[in-house]
Amino acid sequence: MTPRHESSGGAEVLFTPGLVEWNERRWGLTARRVEYISEGRLPARLRAVLYTDARGRIRQPRLDPYLAVSFESSVRDGSPQRERQWLSAAAQLAAELADGKLRGAANLPPGLSDARPFVWGGLSTAIRYTYTGALPHELSSVEAAVRKRVAKAIRSGYSFESSASADDLQRMLDSTGARQNFSYGLGSGDVELLSELVGPDTFRRHAVRNSRGEVVSAGARLVAPGGVALDWVQGTEPSALNDGAVQLMYAGVMQDLEEAGAARFDFGGANIAPVARAKSSWGLALTPYVAVFRPSVKQLALQLPAVRALALRLRR
Numbered sequence: 001m002t003p004r005h006e007s008s009g010g011a012e013v014l015f016t017p018g019l020v021e022w023n024e025r026r027w028g029l030t031a032r033r034v035e036y037i038s039e040g041r042l043p044a045r046l047r048a049v050l051y052t053d054a055r056g057r058i059r060q061p062r063l064d065p066y067l068a069v070s071f072e073s074s075v076r077d078g079s080p081q082r083e084r085q086w087l088s089a090a091a092q093l094a095a096e097l098a099d100g101k102l103r104g105a106a107n108l109p110p111g112l113s114d115a116r117p118f119v120w121g122g123l124s125t126a127i128r129y130t131y132t133g134a135l136p137h138e139l140s141s142v143e144a145a146v147r148k149r150v151a152k153a154i155r156s157g158y159s160f161e162s163s164a165s166a167d168d169l170q171r172m173l174d175s176t177g178a179r180q181n182f183s184y185g186l187g188s189g190d191v192e193l194l195s196e197l198v199g200p201d202t203f204r205r206h207a208v209r210n211s212r213g214e215v216v217s218a219g220a221r222l223v224a225p226g227g228v229a230l231d232w233v234q235g236t237e238p239s240a241l242n243d244g245a246v247q248l249m250y251a252g253v254m255q256d257l258e259e260a261g262a263a264r265f266d267f268g269g270a271n272i273a274p275v276a277r278a279k280s281s282w283g284l285a286l287t288p289y290v291a292v293f294r295p296s297v298k299q300l301a302l303q304l305p306a307v308r309a310l311a312l313r314l315r316r
Helices: 017-027 080-099 116-120 144-155 166-180 188-198 238-243 245-259 273-280 297-303 305-315
Strands: 006-008 030-037 045-052 069-073 124-134 159-161 203-209 215-223 228-236 264-266 285-293
Touching (some): 017 030, 017 188, 030 080, 116 124, 144 245, 159 245, 166 188, 166 203, 166 228, 188 203, 215 238, 228 238, 228 245, 238 245
Parallel strands (some): 228 264
Antiparallel strands (some): 006 069, 030 045, 124 264, 124 285, 203 215, 215 228
């Protein structure tokens, strides 16, 4: 009888073939699916999709909150044997990232929190945070201020829709980007292409309309039926922010994702103070994840025994 393998890491949707193809086409990357098998009598498997740019550097695709990584083992979670399996398989991924001249940070999905193989492999790591929780997520579990904003939006004639046109989504993203001085880099053609490649069950687009029927908020999520739904992009007109449009959006999103078959929701990051404050009010669990990156020249120098010893003496 074949052992049943349980997966760790909440980013299974990032392995979707259509999304992988879209990341290649939109960002000019080349994807390579890799697999690392741990040593020992009962091996485990670590799968990943590694993207390289034109210069051969490994990069995490823009907009994806995590690198596509999944660790699969038939050994129960928390056991010493599973830990050894992870250390063995993750060491191979760490070597690939180090040899591949990792560009920028590669975020491991929540659930893969043991960063030691990457540190031992010569990479630097940092702990970052998101908010995650099971679906359904009852509105009664969120802060009162959020519920009041949702009620205000409804009284003011706002409504949620489990669909958004590509043009409306682009317009909302451009509005938010201009207000916050950044760009999502998404055109309506990019949105339509992703919809064609993965389908509406995986790429969910949502909108909120005001009392005049105008779209004033729009966003998109990536959904793995039976798994985790990732918050992907979101934009709102400034005029609707004080009316509760964003709160109404996420109340509708969580209900829609549950109906789409997702078991959990992940906000996809909460590492900027104002963003973290807004997301924390939804009552989801603060969840750490590991960011991996190449050390700076200064960090590399301090790793040399002689330099490190000198630095310690100078501090005395």
